[in-house]
Amino acid sequence: MTDEQRIIEEVTQTSISLLLKEPFFSHFFSALNKEVVSFLDTLGVGLRDRGHVLYINAGFWDNFLTDKAHRYGVVKHEVLHIVLKHTLVNQPGLNRHVVNIAMDIVVNQYIDKRHLPKESVFLENFPELMFEPDASWKYYYEKLMHLRDHLDTLYLNTTAAASFSAIRENDQHKLWNDIYTQTNIEKDLMDAGIDNLIHIARAKTTEKSYGTLPAGFKSYLDSILYKSKPLVDWRRVLKIFSESSSKTKVTNTLKRPSKRYGTSPGIKIRKLRKLLIAVDTSGSIHQEEIAQFFTEIHHIWRQGSEIIITECDAKIQRTYSYKGTVPTFIIGGGGTNFDAPIEYGNKHFKPDGLIYFTDGVAPSPQIKPRYPLLWVISNEGITTDSEAFRNLPGRKARL
The missing domain is CATH 3.40.50 (Rossmann fold)
Structure with missing residues (x-):
């Protein structure tokens, strides 16, 4: 067995762990292609043939994600970015680094902290900003931009300022640029494709298991499940x-x-x-x-x-x-x-x-x-x- 085959097998085992604990995410994840690559230093989501792909760096998987719990959490982290359609967001004029932090704050609220590396970004890293939980990435973005613009004045020597300054540019999100350059028609179809995967994952998830999802996240899914039907019963x-x-x-x-x-x-x-x-x-x-x-x-x-x-x-x-x-x-x-x-x-x-x-x-x-x-x-x-x-x-x- 090659290293690539072994890593894909270990990713599959992570998916099985998701299936046992959180079936919705496992069913969604199983529909994604996975590929071991060298052009990415970590692990992240990219684009291929109008579909999302999970790209995995072998060294990152073997040497950094040695804890199975962290593998579980990082995979779920990437799935959440896709489900919440963060990969499709490209608003000109916004600070991309701050957008990435805001989106990570959103998805990490749905993941047990024990399942994420200590370097991960959490809501609690910014106590002085008094973040509301379960908010949109735009909400966190605006507050983070206020923090960034006043690091040396209003937030001097605060935990929030220290946390913000310690966050490096996110290598995991750089592959999203391939998605941003697609035509509007292509992006609309990718949006519809995500909706379709949500439908499939929901259909495979029992009512009892679906009901255990966080209320805010479940409400988001319900809105997708309702609106993403074809406009015509073909x-x-x-x-x-x-x-x-x-x-x-x-x-x-x-x-x-x-x-x-x-x-x-x-x-x-x-x-x-x-x-x-x-x-x-x-x-x-x-x-x-x-x-x-x-x-x-x-x-x-x-x-x-x-x-x-x-x-x-x-x-x-x-x-x-x-x-x-x-x-x-x-x-x-x-x-x-x-x-x-x-x-x-x-x-x-x-x-x-x-x-x-x-x-x-x-x-x-x-x-x-x-x-x-x-x-x-x-x-x-x-x-x-x-x-x-x-x-x-x-x-x-x-x-």
């Missing part, structure tokens, strides 16, 4: 297109024994949807709407559909297959003509259905589609009581 909507699908997939299932042979697993036949999705990239569409469109498209893709996307304004700008990765840029900015993607579907792709993401600001199409058509109107688009909305052929939904 599983229900996509049944519209299954009826016209000519492709099928045969899979084994434990829930449906074979009627012919009386054996389990049985077989399940599922129709595969071949969808054309048109994304309005005209000049009237804002960046926030594009991000919202691709968030919903990602939910559709996860339902198991074959998707071809057309970016279009007055004409089709480009066409490509969607495989779960959002484009880094879109092409458009002109007027809007709804006929172009409909004609493309009729003559070339011949889909089971067309889903058109748009603000609806354009004349109604003149070409009749030869397949089911669903219009998805952005929340900034035409209203449901407008004549333009009523004149759109086919089914309609508004985000």
Whole structure:
């Protein structure tokens, strides 16, 4: 066994310890990739393929994190940063070093002090600031900035000043810079990805165990679990297109024994949807709407559909297959003509259905589609009581 394999095995053992004591964090952590590297001096979270990765320095793991309790606490520390979406925060003008301290104060409140190295940052390190517990990182940031600006005056010779001055720049957080440079669409999808991992971890955690989480943290999770559902019930909507699908997939299932042979697993036949999705990239569409469109498209893709996307304004700008990765840029900015993607579907792709993401600001199409058509109107688009909305052929939904 190589050192890398051994360390990954020891990280897995740490995850098992989490599972026994705090299942939610273990279930979340198990979905993350782990990698032993040399470009980082400690242990921290970075980015790979639009997903979070735990990077581990072998020397740091073997020589510094020798205590299994500390391994437990440090892993939980990194998981908390992801769950609380600290890795996505990049507000220009803020002091990054102080932001890192504030975020560490937040997450370390949810970890037993015995599970963290003595160098860790705790709420109690700053008694003169009279911190409130369970507050946001912004709250701690503002108070820490006041401390930083008055180290030699108001806080001269205080415990808070000594604690602040002793904290070095955080090597663990430097990999977050890779996340900050992503496009807004990519960051929105990373945000949705974290929400999805929270959903998965919650589903695997018993009600009793979930109820033992700290009240403030549980309240945060509940808000995510409530709001992160797709704006459209795509599983229900996509049944519209299954009826016209000519492709099928045969899979084994434990829930449906074979009627012919009386054996389990049985077989399940599922129709595969071949969808054309048109994304309005005209000049009237804002960046926030594009991000919202691709968030919903990602939910559709996860339902198991074959998707071809057309970016279009007055004409089709480009066409490509969607495989779960959002484009880094879109092409458009002109007027809007709804006929172009409909004609493309009729003559070339011949889909089971067309889903058109748009603000609806354009004349109604003149070409009749030869397949089911669903219009998805952005929340900034035409209203449901407008004549333009009523004149759109086919089914309609508004985000």
